[in-house]
Amino acid sequence: MKVVLQNLTKIFPSRNKKSGEEVVAVNDFTFEIPDGKLVGLLGPSGCGKSTTLYMISGLQKPTAGKIFFGDEDVTDLSPVNRGIGLVFQNYALYPHMTVKQNILFPLQNLKGEDKMTKEQMLERAHQAAQLVQIDELMDRKPSELSGGQQQRVAIARALVKMPRVLLLDEPLSNLDARLRLQTREEIRRIQKETGITTVFVTHDQEEAMSISDLIVVMKLGVVQQVGKPQDIYDNPTNLFVAKFLGTPPINVFKGKVSAEKLYIGEQAVLDVKGVEDCDVTVAIRPEGFMLDENGPFSCKLSNVEVMGRDVSVVSTHEESLNPIIRSIINADNKIDLTAQEIRYSLKPHKVFLFDAKTENRIYFE
Template structure:
């Protein structure tokens, strides 16, 4: 059961929510739409569901053009962020609701409904709460009931709009794992919307990164993290330090600081070419002494964070618009203890992996 959107455009008054967006989701995939608020991800999900209609373009579900069809004709299950459960109905009746309102010739018998609801509640591990009301449940339990209700009518496609956004961090983590296991069992072609990069990386088989109504990149979690296609993706997926400058010999000259790194494939690029280097905190090494010509920094802040130490270091003897004021570095606990660093200490900075963007050009990623 595949999902395809072709050249979709949608505007609200003077605001273009989607700008010529195309996307394919293969049968059985679990895909995340990821991006900041207002980037168009929820609008795209609603276009696919039939809750809103496109201005231009087409929606195809399993090879059928459903662009003008109502949500009831699309075989879609939709799960909202805030559950949308009926407060006056028990858990059992909430899940049974979609089956009870089917046309008479499509509606299962009462025994079939009862069997189906208990199967679903057992699947989401909530059958023991079937007689309770939504107000008597935790947020995580209510979201699982909402998912069971969406699955009750056996949808061909499952669409989830920020399904865990209203929950606290611990519950979200638990439900992410649960959703991934559930999808592995059911194999329903699914799309979920999130602004949480960790959630997308943990749950989805592919991630669609969106910004300003356009798709910036589509790829596996590994691809969008390790090989970002644009400065936006590099900055949005994970933490990153950005250095602006020009190539000079084997270094990036920021106008007062030299980073001894050169983008792969740039041997034929002349000096003085403007580049930006995007370096993740864990792609730095810190040294107390070196014979190499490496940039000098001072340790400004140290924070233990479980398995890693997070440090803030500031450049020494440099004033440049191309440098961040503070450089974020992450070291494994073992490396930090071996260095035995303290605040105020001088260190040397080495980059081990860099994402490069020449002004106006696609990304180049590689080792220093």
């Protein structure tokens, strides 16, 4: 089931009536989620990603715009009639019911034609439990489960009524690092197996990149960029997106373009054809640095962190907008730690130029 969001806008009235300030949580969001895909809404807190999710679920009404499931306009439908499954951030499992009762609960609400016999319900609950691999925990209470297990129960409860769309609100935020890795692959697997169109919300770019088919990057209620994870990483449309994606974070410098050459400080570090002279913000991915004794870009070396396969070189530069510059270099390279200076040449496709004022991308050849 594809989901279409059309000029979706949500404005929250101000709480304080005197100040009269409205909060625009989501601003003119238009996007089509293709059928059967896993889409990640990504952004810092307060960017409107959860609001978007809740509007798709129907728990919140959009101020303007429309939502379609397939060709059906569901904008005015209550959550009940939309056929969605929602997994809450803290799971919202009913604490007084066993896992089985929790999973059965949505089925017991079905009425009319959908009404099921007890055997059918148990069968479906069992299937859902098997899908998320919790069938041996059916008689426990949520308080007797680990965070990861609770998460699975919540997913099973959302899936058991075979929703048209599955929505996950920060599905991994309550899990520890190891479980997070495991669970995100689990979510991916479950989504692949069921083929349900899935939307999830996260503020963790790594999480979004690793499992999404498509990522929507949002900031202050406005969509910044939509695309496949790798495309967004390789081709950010503005400085915010470039900064938000990638670990270690991208290195940002003040720079200027003069005579089709990119200057950082006094150093001409890269040829940038087709760019007019202007002040720019330069962003360079950590893997965009190559050790080169005669390289054009010189930084003050601080220290080297060993990571096994690679080393992470920490250095500083006057024009850097971050306190440190971090580059990832293959560990085969020998680095002289006693040297004051380290010289790099740059991989052009890992260097992004942004207008210093608008922060929009400036493309070069």
